[in-house]
Amino acid sequence: MTQEQKATPEEVVQSFQDAFSQNISETRIERHTTGVKKTEFVHIWMRVNRNVFKDAVKHLFQFDEYPHFAVSSGYDIEDSIDLIYHFSIYHGSRDKELSINIKVSLPKSDPTLETITDLIPGALISEQEKQEMLGVRITNIPKDKRVFINDDIPKDVYPWRRDETGPQKYIKNLHEVKQ
Amino acid sequence: MSQTIKTTFQLPIGPIHPALKEPVAFEFEIDGEQIVDVSVALGHVHRAIEWAGQRRNPIQVLYLAERICGICSYCHPMAFALAVERIADIEVPEHAQYLRVIHGEIERMCSHILWAGVAAHEIGFDSVLFLTWELREKLLDLTEYLTGNRVTKGISMIGGVRRDITPDMYPKIQETLQVLKDHFEKLRRIFLEDKTFKMRSKGCGILTKENALKLVAVGPTTRASGVKKDVRLDQSYFAYGDLDFDYVTPDVLTGEVNGDVYDRIIVRLLEVKQSISLIEQCLEKMPPGPIVSEPKMAKLLAKLKKAEGEAIGRMEAPRGEVFHYVKMNANEHVYAWKVRAPTYSNIMPWVPMLKGQQIADIPIVAASTDPCMSCTNRVIVIENNKTLTLGKEELHQRSIQKTRRLQA
Numbered sequence: 001m002t003q004e005q006k007a008t009p010e011e012v013v014q015s016f017q018d019a020f021s022q023n024i025s026e027t028r029i030e031r032h033t034t035g036v037k038k039t040e041f042v043h044i045w046m047r048v049n050r051n052v053f054k055d056a057v058k059h060l061f062q063f064d065e066y067p068h069f070a071v072s073s074g075y076d077i078e079d080s081i082d083l084i085y086h087f088s089i090y091h092g093s094r095d096k097e098l099s100i101n102i103k104v105s106l107p108k109s110d111p112t113l114e115t116i117t118d119l120i121p122g123a124l125i126s127e128q129e130k131q132e133m134l135g136v137r138i139t140n141i142p143k144d145k146r147v148f149i150n151d152d153i154p155k156d157v158y159p160w161r162r163d164e165t166g167p168q169k170y171i172k173n174l175h176e177v178k179q
Numbered sequence: 180m181s182q183t184i185k186t187t188f189q190l191p192i193g194p195i196h197p198a199l200k201e202p203v204a205f206e207f208e209i210d211g212e213q214i215v216d217v218s219v220a221l222g223h224v225h226r227a228i229e230w231a232g233q234r235r236n237p238i239q240v241l242y243l244a245e246r247i248c249g250i251c252s253y254c255h256p257m258a259f260a261l262a263v264e265r266i267a268d269i270e271v272p273e274h275a276q277y278l279r280v281i282h283g284e285i286e287r288m289c290s291h292i293l294w295a296g297v298a299a300h301e302i303g304f305d306s307v308l309f310l311t312w313e314l315r316e317k318l319l320d321l322t323e324y325l326t327g328n329r330v331t332k333g334i335s336m337i338g339g340v341r342r343d344i345t346p347d348m349y350p351k352i353q354e355t356l357q358v359l360k361d362h363f364e365k366l367r368r369i370f371l372e373d374k375t376f377k378m379r380s381k382g383c384g385i386l387t388k389e390n391a392l393k394l395v396a397v398g399p400t401t402r403a404s405g406v407k408k409d410v411r412l413d414q415s416y417f418a419y420g421d422l423d424f425d426y427v428t429p430d431v432l433t434g435e436v437n438g439d440v441y442d443r444i445i446v447r448l449l450e451v452k453q454s455i456s457l458i459e460q461c462l463e464k465m466p467p468g469p470i471v472s473e474p475k476m477a478k479l480l481a482k483l484k485k486a487e488g489e490a491i492g493r494m495e496a497p498r499g500e501v502f503h504y505v506k507m508n509a510n511e512h513v514y515a516w517k518v519r520a521p522t523y524s525n526i527m528p529w530v531p532m533l534k535g536q537q538i539a540d541i542p543i544v545a546a547s548t549d550p551c552m553s554c555t556n557r558v559i560v561i562e563n564n565k566t567l568t569l570g571k572e573e574l575h576q577r578s579i580q581k582t583r584r585l586q587a
Contacts, residue, residue: 030265030490032265034276034415034416034417034418034419034420035273035276035415035417035418035419035420035421036273036418036421036464036466037420037421038420039415039419039420039421041414041415041416043265043490043491045489066392066393068392068395068408069395070395070493070500070502070519070524071502071504071517071519071523071524073504073515073517074515074517075506075514075515084489084504086491086502086504088413088414090413091406091407091408091413092406092407092408092413092426093407093413094412094413095412095413095414095415095420096413097413097414099414099491099493101491120393120395121393121394121527122393122394122395122396122524122527123395124527125221125523125526125527145220147220147221148221148225149225159227159230160229160230160515167230
């Protein structure tokens with residue numbers, strides 16, 4: 001399943017930098033230890049430009065035949081929406097797994113990103129969730145339906161947004177409601 | 180002679196039951212008793228926990244995270260704490276890391292044994308349900324003894340845990356583990372050798388290794404399909420790196436991997452045994468030291484207020500990998516928080532598992548990934564424009580009838 005030769009975190013980052021040079025930034029390798037034996041584990045972070053995002057995900061397949069996709073998270077920050085796709089490679093051998101987090105910024109004026117469900121079908125629910133929570137548009141998504149939010153909620157309200165499209169006017173604090 | 184046209188029917192199942200943390204609605208396309216296609220809809224009781232968390236400080240979020248799930252009430256706050264500790268650069272004392280393993284493994288045993296009872300109930304073996312839940316009761320008593328609570332444990336803290344386990348408490352832990360060991364053989368015989376259990380679980384709800392990998396299944400669901408994936412081993416956290424254990428896949432016991440319900444039973448049973456051994460190893464190797472890095476809450480909060488950055492917290496919950504992403508902006512509140520419970524990843528694999536099965540197998544196949552099967556609360560069968568409503572009870576009866584038919 002996993003290839004015999006496992007790349008080190010530095011080699012993984014280097015390989016991404018070689019492949020995407022200008023389009024990749026903020027790479028960082030986080031090393032931590034745990035337990036009495038100080039077992040080490042590694043989290044890799046990187047930011048890629050939107051135009052190479054899909055290729056960056058494809059690039060992961062060079063290291064592991066089936067990179068594991070955990071979930072994508074995201075947040076609204078000023079004029080853009082940041083999405084972070086959390087992957088891991090090399091599971092199945094003790095303490096060798098590397099977490100790889102790929103961040104991509106989408107401008108609010110055009111928050112579109114291509115789907116990765118053709119590469120990893122299990123990413124569907126995550127992508128649907130990002131569409132309804134953050135108002136991003138995933139192109140070519142196989143199932144364009146809401147999963148978590150009820151259909152009764154207006155289409156232009158996105159719960160995780162911090163701007164005027166956020167859910168503010170729908171929130172009622174109990175202590176503010178006059179009895 | 181008029182020509183008969185064979186059509187399929189739609190069978191919606193779900194979505195709401197109060198016991199379920201993530202209510203789910205299925206829409207089955209059925210041809211007689213056979214399931215042809217399935218589609219899954221989620222989120223009928225989305226509680227906006229992540230949104231609420233973004234308006235609280237990290238310590239308050241711990242208690243909120245504890246309430247995400249009643250069974251994984253330890254994994255969620257701990258995965259969140261792991262992420263926050265990485266952002267704020269908090270070193271967890273070694274003693275606390277061992278205590279964290281013990282609580283995690285007790286929770287795993289509670290969950291797996293509870294699941295075994297539910298699985299037995301789904302195929303109509305209620306006496307086994309009572310046997311397993313009696314054992315679980317012993318574990319709940321132990322949880323109460325160690326944490327002061329039975330379900331929502333309130334033991335987690337950023338930088339450690341809130342209560343110590345001292346050597347004078349070891350006998351009680353060992354006594355409970357002994358009870359489990361004594362009953363293990365009995366459980367193994369019932370679940371793995373009983374003829375009826377085998378008939379209902381073998382070759383039922385198959386998830387191939389390839390599908391498990393592609394649909395990113397996690398936990399016992401994916402391990403039963405032969406995928407070696409366990410966060411405890413893949414990427415050590417707490418003190419798991421110090422302990423001696425290995426991946427549990429069904430071939431350890433039977434020498435083959437089928438990825439069916441039977442294999443998922445094997446994996447969970449063996450993991451109970453593994454958890455007992457892990458707790459024993461922890462008690463043996465327990466290093467001395469403090470239980471939390473910063474006991475003064477005000478000081479800890481002041482430190483967290485200055486913390487800036489982002490991190491992930493991963494942990495192997497009973498049902499699979501729990502994943503938390505946290506971003507903090509040197510502010511009182513958490514800036515962004517994403518929670519991914521294991522069921523989130525185990526929903527998509529339901530589709531290949533359920534295709535080709537019979538209606539009577541829905542309860543055991545869906546239950547085999549360990550969601551709460553209560554979503555079968557409301558079933559409507561539409562037959563030739565005539566609506567026929569089946570309750571959970573009736574669906575359960577169909578499952579029992581199949582067991583009886585097979586026994587006859």
